[in-house]
Amino acid sequence: MSSRQRDPQPQVSDPWWTYAQGAAAALAQGIEPPEVAVYGPILQDDEYAYLCTNAWTSRLLAGDGTYRHTTLMALGSAKFMVGMLAAQGIINHRRRKAARREAVPSWQLHRDSTVILTDRRLICTGSDGNLIDFWFGRVTEFYPDLRARSIVVAFGDECAPLRIDGPAVPAIALWAAVGIYGHRWINDARLHALVPADYHAARPPVADPRPDPQQWIQAKIQQRAALN
The missing domain is CATH 2.30.29.30 (Pleckstrin-homology domain (PH domain)/Phosphotyrosine-binding domain (PTB))
Structure with a gap:
């Protein structure tokens, strides 16, 4: 051997x-x-x-790669609306990245x-x-x-x-x-x-x-x- x-x-x-x-x-x-x-x-x-x-x-x-898409609804000035859309884009971008990251298989549910x-x-x-x-x-x-x-x-x-x-x-x-x-x-x-x-x-x-x-x-x- x-x-x-x-x-x-x-x-x-x-x-x-x-x-x-x-x-x-x-x-x-x-x-x-x-x-x-x-x-x-x-x-x-x-x-x-x-x-x-x-x-x-x-x-x-x-994970399955899905995430909840956020749509912010509000009324206001053009400047306010631009800022709201930017915030909405940032939120959805972060959720999309997190969903993609979770879609990659990894060892989970660790326990004794x-x-x-x-x-x-x-x-x-x-x-x-x-x-x-x-x-x-x-x-x-x-x-x-x-x-x-x-x-x-x-x-x-x-x-x-x-x-x-x-x-x-x-x-x-x-x-x-x-x-x-x-x-x-x-x-x-x-x-x-x-x-x-x-x-x-x-x-x-x-x-x-x-x-x-x-x-x-x-x-x-x-x-x-x-x-x-």
């Missing part, structure tokens, strides 16, 4: 990294993960929770969220404090970045992309990958730093098809901006 793929491994004590490596090693040996108790969300009869923690979440959102991983979904706190379900079966794109402790998950046109940041990302990324890929999670080169080296030594190298997460984010921002 190349040193590049092992780079994300921290050099100091890191409980979340240690936990994720231990869980990955157990999964690689076919050991079933232990369940954790969660309180609040009602799980399905055959659904199992594997992780409950806290992390920072945000959503990639954009409860994050729960089950074998079927990712659950996290929404902007209103209620829990939101993100079902693994609806994921269209998955970008874990262990070095940056960040994950981006997209759901096509169903809802806005979700980003998760924080120390617990190695564990969140692992369980999300298991939920998305099943046993094939171990083939994801972006997670190889979590898997024991001797496991990879017995397998042929797997190509790393990932785009850079930051490039993906910028591409999505440009695509959404072009639609507005």
